[in-house]
Amino acid sequence: MLSKLQARAFFLGGTIVTFGIFLGLSWNSLSNEVPKRTHEENLSPQVIHGKEIWESNNCMGCHTILGEGAYYAPELTKVYDRRGEGYIKAALMSKTPWSPRGRQMVAYAMTEQDANDVVAFLKWIGEVDLNGFPPKPQYKK
Amino acid sequence: MKYKSQKVAYWFFALSMLLLSLQIVYGFIMAFAHMGYDVLHPVIAFNTARAVHTNLLVVWLLSGFMGAAYYIIPEEAEHELVNVKLAYIQLITLALVGVVAIIGYHFNYWEGRKFLEIPRPLDWLVVVNVLTFLGLILVTLFKGKKRTTTALVLSMGLFFAALLYLPGMIWFDNQTMDSFFRWWVVHLWVEGVWELIMGGILAFLLIKITGVDREVIEKWLYVIVGLTFISGILGTGHHYYYIGVGKVWLIVGGIFSAMEPLAFLGMALFAISMYRKGEKKHPNKIALNWTLGTAIVSFVGAGLLGLAHTLPQVNMYTHGTLVTAMHGHLAFWGAYAMIVLAIISYALPNLTGRKLFDTTTGLLAFWLSNIGMIGMTVAFGVAGVAQVYLERMVGLEFGDVQKEIEVHFFILICCATMFTTGIVCYIIEFLKYGQPTDEALEA
Structure with missing residues (x-):
């Protein structure tokens, strides 16, 4: 059965990984997609x-x-x-x-x-x- | 063991009650306007009522969370709050900023960014206020004898809630960028860090009410907040489908936001199984109702009704319609309003020494408000689906469709009256408890 330490590792690990992916995707959207799609010029x-x-x-x-x-x-x-x-x-x-x-x-x-x-x-x-x-x-x- | 400084929590709860009452008044103004009776238009136009309604919600919930923290942290850390006077100053300034903002909304002093209408100069006061609050909580925790998981999760939720307020204060020329970062605040609050706050309060209540071993409850708390972040952070993508960013968010947002109900399902199963497992039956039945209620209604309102329109294929049609209002009402009520009402129901007998554990008024408050809110949700849902069909599928004019669905707002107002009766009962109970005393806390 899951121990408290493993549960904490799941929480911290999951958070860090998904937040990393989120930041990467956001960076890509804001620097590559938004200027073109919104016609920033x-x-x-x-x-x-x-x-x-x-x-x-x-x-x-x-x-x-x-x-x-x-x-x-x-x-x-x-x-x-x-x-x-x-x-x-x-x-x-x-x-x-x-x-x-x-x-x-x-x-x-x-x-x-x-x-x-x-x-x-x-x-x-x-x-x-x-x-x-x-x-x-x-x-x- | 109780702590005298916990008394400050009472006044935050009292502020919550006052703002909740006002929030309901503005809700009625909007419901009547939707029904065709916008009689207050010259004094309180719809956009004023709307900004006041949502901002009062945010402020009374925050006040409730702060009260919860001032109640829970001394008890968990086994240490008096480090500076009680500062906590009272923080309460008064919070109330002042809130009142100034809300009066300002009646005189066109705001920034029209949904949920974050507070103007920037006042934003800075909010920042100072929240930093004071966090300082008090974190120093108390640091000086305390114990640092429990419950206290850590609650404090972490409050800390990140403060940090995430900042992206909402940046000015952008581009509406798409503005919207992108506005969701960093709004979504990552309600579908992220606020769930940590909710989870922390829920764990505290379950430990106290069911008597189940802390280690077991806190282990599952980690799993639930883990599920929250894994689904919720990338689930932000469901706000990015149609605002001017790329198609990758349709996939990422669709998949991860569809997983968001898991955290709420976890919360509901967690509360029910701990209740069934617990051998000690706490006599405070009203607090038990609200505790189990928040876990279950949040799963339905935030989890299932959110899932109902989170996939891009569906959201293409429901985005920006009353369907969102349907989900929003039961979600905020179940997840956040009810958890605040739960902690108040648990804390009041301990703070005041009066044990109104199983009163008729208290039970009426629970059932009337919940049934009323479910009725309102159904009325919003019917109006929303009709709007989506007539406007987005058939292509009728917005104004013509709104005329067709006015009748649903009559039903909404009937249900809202029931809801309000429940809240009035709750506030009557609150007043019956009277003010907190040192004797009660020493007992």
């Missing part, structure tokens, strides 16, 4: 400012992006393709809560420049290679 100051606005208003508190966030408002990774620039800017610059299907969005009343930066951020994120996410609806007519 397109991360302009405008896109970065868009991300700052995105974070400082906690957009993830209602929406998802890359499928991460809250489930109260639409997933926005591909919103640039789906809705286009004009629609997004209208939602961001609206002085009254944007509520296309009843649910209300906070009225941010953004300046045109800020809205353009958020659009640039959303356009950039729409071009990231996400292994096929979000899926294409199979039964859509």
